[in-house]
Amino acid sequence: MKVIACLIYPGVMSLDVTGPMQVFASANVELVRQGLAPLYELQLLGETSGPVATSAGLKLHADASWLSTDCATLDTVLLPGGSSDAEQCANTALLTWLRGAEPQVRRLGSVCSGALMLASAGLLDGLIATTHWDDVEALQGFANVQVQGDRLHTYDPSDKDGHSHIFTSAGVTAGIDLALALIEADLGRPLALAVARRLVLFLRRSGGQTQFSPHLARCNGPTSRLTELLEWIALNLSEDLSLEALAQRSHMTPRTLYRVFFAELKITPARHIERVRLEAARAMIQGGQLSLQSVARLCGYGHAENLRRSFQKVLGVSPQGYAQRFGQ
Known part of the structure; x- marks a missing residue:
């Protein structure tokens, strides 16, 4: 025994x-x-x-x-x-x-x-x-x-x-x-x-x-330099979210914006955007009201295949598999 x-x-x-x-x-x-x-x-x-x-x-x-x-x-x-x-x-x-x-x-x-x-x-x-x-x-x-x-x-x-x-x-x-x-x-x-x-x-x-896990749990408490920009990103995921476009919107140089992001959130702008898009896609898939193509378009992935790649990379599961487990 x-x-x-x-x-x-x-x-x-x-x-x-x-x-x-x-x-x-x-x-x-x-x-x-x-x-x-x-x-x-x-x-x-x-x-x-x-x-x-x-x-x-x-x-x-x-x-x-x-x-x-x-x-x-x-x-x-x-x-x-x-x-x-x-x-x-x-x-x-x-x-x-x-x-x-x-x-x-x-x-x-x-x-x-x-x-x-x-x-x-x-x-x-x-x-x-x-x-x-x-x-x-x-x-x-x-x-x-x-x-x-x-x-x-x-x-x-x-x-x-x-x-x-x-x-x-x-x-x-x-x-x-x-x-x-x-x-x-x-x-x-x-x-x-x-x-x-x-x-x-x-x-x-x-x-x-x-x-x-709630993927954005640690992305909180930003300084006033990022507050407005982060709110805008979350509401405009299908827009141009390149570093240059975000720097222009926040009235910083791309290099400065990159440094501020890393100092305040401990991640790069690209990584933050990936997290926000993924979290939004997760919420939409859990709601069960939209097709995967619609979710991909609204969250800025463009195509469902890009959405699938992101899910596999970060979550280790396909969007369909995630929907089966957590969708309504």
Whole structure:
């Protein structure tokens, strides 16, 4: 039996815990259906044993304290995120335990903002890592971590494009994607696919987490030099938005406008326009009232093929695929 331990603490996100653990439990069910013995033993570990209130107010029961657990008995440890992750990042006892557990367990991974705790323990130094899109900026504050914000998870049993020992996953349901990948590595693709079918999931979702995040969340707080121009851009996406045309409208030289954009928004004018056009197209597609050609024309792409290329480049999914997932 491989012991899968998930750490829990006050304010933990319930789905970060129950989502992956249910996937492992379902793998056991599939094994039994095939006449095989179950592989996984599931444990919840808290700072103390007993009930632990989640961020939803529901209570999970810690089977034992991680402080008194022999790490050598654990195969895989998962560290979920939650509303009190800042407190856990400063929990010296937890960080010390994680450092001690790391060389003893086969796999150590995080779900959502749990990556911040691994980073606080110094366990992500030099590694590729991801986290919930809203916590990517915080994770980037750890200079030695190679942050890839659009990854669903960084687990890779081959260690070619991720890591097999220490790994991270994006927000909430990405923990389920991670658990399926771990099961596939342990038991093979057919078993993992059977679990995915049973739970009505994709074995591998197309694209990354960018397609779920509000793409313009960080484009706020511009100075008065850009406020009027940014408002005009958002309302005139089908107009000429070249650097020269925008510079003329804002009464700056192209070079000055470029510098102001980068100083205030940390991106280039072209990148900002790409984001605004994409966000507008996403909203129109979600509304479900316009054809893709109309969306492309109104958002300044010109043709539906240009819209498709932008979606594939940034979101990793086609406009049609996005409409199927999120459209009305």
